[in-house]
Amino acid sequence: MKKKHIKTVVKGTLRKPQLKKGCGECEVSCQSACKTSCTVGNQACSLNK
């Protein structure tokens, strides 16, 4: 149904790990740019590369 009152910006798919407990191959959050102020929401999943 097309919505009049709501606009979807992102249909989120916050996922369960593809492997049962996370594969751990992803980049370490603090390493690549900030070095002082970690965020995880902007990190890439190595399985998607």
Place this chain on the structure above:
Amino acid sequence: MQPQQITDLKSRVHLLQASGLSIVFDVNSGSLYTVDEIAWQLLLRYLDCGDWEQAKEAMGRVDQEEVEQAYNELQELISEGLLFSSGEAWPEFVPGKELGIKALCLNIAHSCNLACSYCFVPEDIRCEQQIMPRETIKKALDFLLENTPYEYLTVDFFGGEPLLNFDGIKFAVDYALKQGKEKKWKFTVSTNTLLLGEEQLSFFKEHNFSFVLSCDGRPKVHDQYRLTAGGQGSSAVVTRRIKEFLERGAADEYFVRGTFTRHNLDFTNDVLYLASLGAKSISMEPVVAPEQMPYALREDDIPELQMEYYRLARALCELERKGCGVDFYHYKLDLTGGPCVAKRLTGCGAGYHYLAVTPGGELYPCHQLVGNREYLLGDVEQGITAAELQEKFREAHIFRKEECSSCWARFLCGGGCHAQAITQGGSLERPSPLACAVMQARLNGALYYMALKENTI
């Protein structure tokens, strides 16, 4: 509805308004919406009472047909699991237990050729003037190779100023590639740029290094803190180095990284300055400082900081509209294909997924805790000798932290910086309230940026 149920409802969504946009973020699914005034008011009333019929009645004189339509649209999202969605029963396992070591921050030189007045490295360490010897480099990389279960390994060369030990960097890369032939290595270097010359850039290019280039932005801002030992500003040289770096396309992956303090809460201007130099990937980070320092961020800076993060979002959209967009590191949220929930629960992995190594071979949970001997984990000779301490880091995931478990930002933030929790919050399990407020302001900015892009560009 019981108060506890209403609290639970509130923990599932995050609502914010900025510059005419009403934004709704569904915490557990990661869905993001903009809504009109009727849907916004209906949501607010529902969160007050937890009952849709009461919420609709409380809309008063608003056109009933419109209210019903907004209600139906909200219900559709709820039934699809995209609004007020429930979380998983994650506290059943400790995700950090499954993770091994995969990244080292090699403090290849504790010496530095700048004397930045806001540097977070303790003075006694800065005065050591230590360079990591080859034997320590070998042992550190052996430790990584012997203990890692992973294929992809990363090593960041950090300092001090790592280029003061360029020979050590070359040796480390050569040793890693020879000893870990079967591994896929990623090397990064965090540098103040002063020693980035032809030889260094060629070597780094050959080995596909990623860079963190330190520059705080406008010359007057940069020169306030990033000083030579003689007290001179370094902006002129750094600006030249960064321009050279960008013009020659020295790396596929880099961030020009600035620090902001309470003295430049208008840091959007610094991001724009860095963009004007040609930087396409920019990061601007809050200063790490004891609260008594005059440049340290304070709680009463948060409202202004929030407005600045919104202003930054508008500035970035404007650059994109003009066709000269840049990536701001913290605004690149990926709500559809980002890290898995296990990663979102564990955050940075300091202490077990990531370790810092000092020139003397000591192992610390991360570079920010170097020198804090209470958090010394071991050394490259003996490996981890403080196993109980390491266990504490493994267990410090968001559902073990009271403040995090109901926070709307939990899956975007990952529990925040352990080092800040320790130094400002008082313990590993208690995030610093100020750091949380800064993080939330920045994430609000990121959500606003995404919503703004969708609505304007």
